[in-house]
Structures are given as structure tokens and as C-alpha cells.
Amino acid sequence: MSSGSPYYSISGMTPDALSPRKEICNYFSAYPIYSIAWSRREDRNNMFRMALSSFMEEKTNRVQVVQLSPHHDSSHMPERPDFGLVAETSVDYPMTKLLWQPSGAGYGQPDLLAATGESLRLWECEQTGEVGEMGLFKSKLSLRAKMNTRADYSAPITSFDWCQVDPRLIITSSIDTTCTVWDVETQQAKTQLIAHDREVFDVSFVTGSQDVFASAGADGSIRMFDLRSLEHSTILYEAPAAVAPSTADPGLGDGSYYPDTAAGVPSARMASFIPPLLRLSCNALDPNYIATFALDSPRVNIIDVRNPGSAVVQLVGHQAPIHAISWSPTSSTQLCSAGADSRVLVWDIQQTLTARQHQQRQAIAAAAQAKQLSKLSTAGDKLGSDFGDDQSLKSPTSTTVQAMAHTAAAQALSQTPSSIAPSLTYAARLPVNSLAWHQNSPEWISIGFGNTVQTLRL
Numbered sequence: 001m002s003s004g005s006p007y008y009s010i011s012g013m014t015p016d017a018l019s020p021r022k023e024i025c026n027y028f029s030a031y032p033i034y035s036i037a038w039s040r041r042e043d044r045n046n047m048f049r050m051a052l053s054s055f056m057e058e059k060t061n062r063v064q065v066v067q068l069s070p071h072h073d074s075s076h077m078p079e080r081p082d083f084g085l086v087a088e089t090s091v092d093y094p095m096t097k098l099l100w101q102p103s104g105a106g107y108g109q110p111d112l113l114a115a116t117g118e119s120l121r122l123w124e125c126e127q128t129g130e131v132g133e134m135g136l137f138k139s140k141l142s143l144r145a146k147m148n149t150r151a152d153y154s155a156p157i158t159s160f161d162w163c164q165v166d167p168r169l170i171i172t173s174s175i176d177t178t179c180t181v182w183d184v185e186t187q188q189a190k191t192q193l194i195a196h197d198r199e200v201f202d203v204s205f206v207t208g209s210q211d212v213f214a215s216a217g218a219d220g221s222i223r224m225f226d227l228r229s230l231e232h233s234t235i236l237y238e239a240p241a242a243v244a245p246s247t248a249d250p251g252l253g254d255g256s257y258y259p260d261t262a263a264g265v266p267s268a269r270m271a272s273f274i275p276p277l278l279r280l281s282c283n284a285l286d287p288n289y290i291a292t293f294a295l296d297s298p299r300v301n302i303i304d305v306r307n308p309g310s311a312v313v314q315l316v317g318h319q320a321p322i323h324a325i326s327w328s329p330t331s332s333t334q335l336c337s338a339g340a341d342s343r344v345l346v347w348d349i350q351q352t353l354t355a356r357q358h359q360q361r362q363a364i365a366a367a368a369q370a371k372q373l374s375k376l377s378t379a380g381d382k383l384g385s386d387f388g389d390d391q392s393l394k395s396p397t398s399t400t401v402q403a404m405a406h407t408a409a410a411q412a413l414s415q416t417p418s419s420i421a422p423s424l425t426y427a428a429r430l431p432v433n434s435l436a437w438h439q440n441s442p443e444w445i446s447i448g449f450g451n452t453v454q455t456l457r458l
Contacts, residue, residue: 302314
């Protein structure tokens with residue numbers, strides 16, 4: 001991580017006069033942080049503004065809006081906050097995700113903030129004109145809409161995405177196996193479909209499209225849908241079977257450990273299961289790549305939608321389960337991951353993807369060569385049979401077999417995911433629950449752990 005300068009612009013004063021160069025900026029909340037979202041507005045007065053949601057095991061939770069102070073700490077003291085609270089509202093349950101509207105509001109217009117939990121909510125965030133803590137102007141979160149598919153009961157919403165192409169559209173995923181497309185202007189559901197066999201944990205529009213989206217669920221699959229043709233879907237990836245202790249062993253009753261008579265050491269009855277895929281992230285610039293990770297997995301799998309069925313790259317570096325992933329807003333080959341090992345890792349897969357493309361070209365060339373040799377072999381055998389047992393007219397069958405074996409090996413190599421190491425590493429004080437990559441200032445990434453939000457410069 002290199003040093004840099006987040007700034008807060010005030011008329012008549014330069015950012016450099018207000019903001020010393022810093023590598024890390026802090027915010028300390030009174031509540032445990034679960035979700036983070038950067039504002040997508042481009043005006044500098046609101047550029048370094050975040051929305052945060054709490055996670056508390058009680059009915060009352062919080063949604064906060066914080067902003068970088070023009071008077072933020074210049075002495076690099078880690079215990080001093082750099083962001084101040086400008087708005088706050090109460091919610092009944094923890095919010096599973098927050099997002100600001102993609103296009104941003106015009107100058108002087110309130111910005112829209114969306115959140116999901118037991119329903120889809122929309123707030124307007126508008127300045128009140130009052131000056132609050134750390135010299136920041138206070139804002140007010142006014143509830144604009146609360147949307148449910150049913151008036152009496154709505155299944156909890158696990159995640160959502162706000163369409164970049166058409167900001168009127170929001171798509172949500174739910175534990176009731178469905179995905180729902182909402183119209184923000186009419187505040188009505190446009191389309192609802194059963195996306196998976198079990199709970200849907202995440203959903204995202206594919207970059208550059210208002211019709212195509214991908215979802216990940218408890219059935220261990222990533223599926224792609226097109227709103228113009230919902231009778232068909234594509235299974236892009238299915239997580240390989242894992243092994244876990246069985247909770248219903250008839251010999252034990254409670255699934256507890258029992259002595260292994262062969263080894264003489266405690267062991268557990270093991271069962272095979274398909275691990276749920278918890279999150280997915282569509283590449284912000286290249287619609288062909290999707291990143292995902294499974295429950296309790298320390299690896300990120302990169303999927304190529306042009307070659308469904310297996311991961312093309314595995315990101316191996318975490319030592320505990322991953323909690324969050326995000327692609328870079330300005331690079332199609334960079335992404336960030338964070339997890340329970342308190343580590344934040346930045347990856348660059350450009351060289352790996354280039355090498356895999358070369359392998360695939362070699363596999364295709366080898367397959368074409370083997371096919372041609374096979375044709376020659378068949379023609380030679382036929383010619384040999386026409387002239388009796390003249391061995392000189394028969395094709396070199398061993399050569400064909402070797403060519404086909406070489407082709408199979410090349411194809412297997414091209415289908416095996418490549419593993420790479422991270423290019424940047426940051427160690428937080430506690431397990432990291434969330435991260436957000438700043439879209440308008442992509443050298444900044446924010447992470448949430450415990451009650452702390454840190455903004456890191458790459």
C-alpha cells in the first residue's frame with residue numbers, strides 16, 4: 001500500500017491545504033459494522049462519503065452515513081477518526097447490503113441510498129445546512145420507499161444489485177429461492193422468478209446489460225439468466241463436493257466423535273455435500289468473468305462464462321474463510337478479497353489469463369492435428385485392407401494414439417484452474433467482514449472489521 005491523499009474540497013481552498021497525505025483513514029462506529037457502500041457521486045463535496053450498516057443481535061440496528069472531514073487527522077495517529085457521522089437512521093434488522101444510486105444525483109439534488117434486509121428500502125440523503133461534528137454538514141435520511149413482494153410476509157432478502165445501465169432497475173435475491181426485479185420509480189416488482197433449488201445468496205447484473213444477470217445460491221451453483229427469455233437459464237459453475245461431519249449418524253445419535261479402531265485416534269463420520277456459494281462479483285469491465293467463493297472456503301474462484309463448468313483461476317492466499325470480494329472499477333484483471341484471517345488481498349490475474357489463453361490455443365491446435373492424423377489413419381487402414389496385408393500401406397496407429405493422448409492432456413491442462421499469489425497484502429486487527437472499492441477514486445478501498453472502518457490507499 002502506498003501513501004496518498006483523500007480530500008474534501010471547500011470553495012476557495014485547495015485539497016492539499018486541507019488534507020495531508022495519508023495511507024489509512026479511520027472511522028470508529030458505536031456499532032459492529034457489516035456492510036459498506038461508497039457514494040457514487042462525482043462532486044468532490046460528497047465524493048468521500050460512505051454508508052454503513054450495523055450488525056447487532058437485537059431488533060434495533062443502524063444505518064449511518066459518514067464523510068471525510070476537512071479537518072481530518074494530520075498526524076497519522078491511528079486512534080483519531082478521519083470520517084465523521086453526518087446522518088443516521090434506525091432499522092429493525094441488520095441490512096444485508098447497501099448501495100448508492102449508480103448515476104448519482106445532480107448538483108443540489110438528494111442522493112438515493114438502497115438497502116436490503118426484511119425488505120428493499122430506499123432513502124433520500126439530503127443536507128440540512130447544519131454543521132455537525134468535525135466541521136461536516138449534517139444530512140438527513142428520509143425513507144422514500146419500503147418494498148415487499150407480499151403485504152403480509154416477505155422472505156428475507158440476502159443481497160441486491162442496482163443496474164448501472166438503467167438505474168430504474170434493482171434486482172434482489174431471497175432465501176425463498178427467488179430473484180425479483182424492481183422498478184425504483186414505480187416502486188413495484190416487474191419480474192419475479194425461481195432462480196435456484198434452494199436459497200439465493202447473491203445476485204448481480206452483468207456489466208453493460210440491463211437484461212442479463214447472474215446469481216449464486218445454497219445449491220452450490222452460479223446461474224445466468226436473461227430477462228428477455230426467462231424460460232432458459234445457464235448453469236455457469238457448480239462447486240465441487242466437499243466433505244463435512246454428518247449430523248445424523250444413526251450409530252452415534254448426536255453426530256459426536258467416535259474412536260477409529262483402525263487408527264486408534266478420534267475421527268468423525270464424514271459426509272459429502274455441495275458447499276453453498278455465498279457471494280459473486282461480476283467483473284466491472286469485462287462481462288466474461290465472475291468471481292465467487294463458497295462457504296468456509298479460503299479460495300476465490302474465477303469463472304469464464306464462455307467456458308462454463310469449471311473455474312479458470314483460483315486465488316489462493318487466505319488462511320481462513322473469505323467474507324467479501326470486489327473487482328476493481330478500472331481494471332478488468334484486478335480484484336480484492338477479505339476474510340476471517342484479518343487479511344485484505346489484492347490480486348492481478350492478467351498474466352495468468354494470458355497464459356491460459358495460450359494453453360487453450362495450444363489445446364485447440366493439438367486437437368485439430370490429432371483429428372487430421374486420425375483421418376489419415378482411417379484412410380491408410382482402408383487402403384491397406386484393399387491391398388491385402390501390406391503393412392507398408394497402413395498408417396502409424398501409435399502416432400495417432402500419441403497425438404490424441406497429447407490432445408487430451410492439453411485439454412485437461414487448459415481446464416485445470418491456475419493458482420496465483422496476491423500482489424498486495426494488508427493485515428487488519430480483526431476479521432474483515434466487508435469491503436468496498438471506491439468507483440470514482442479507485443486507489444481507495446474501505447474495509448470493515450469490528451466497530452472500525454478503514455480506508456486504504458493502494
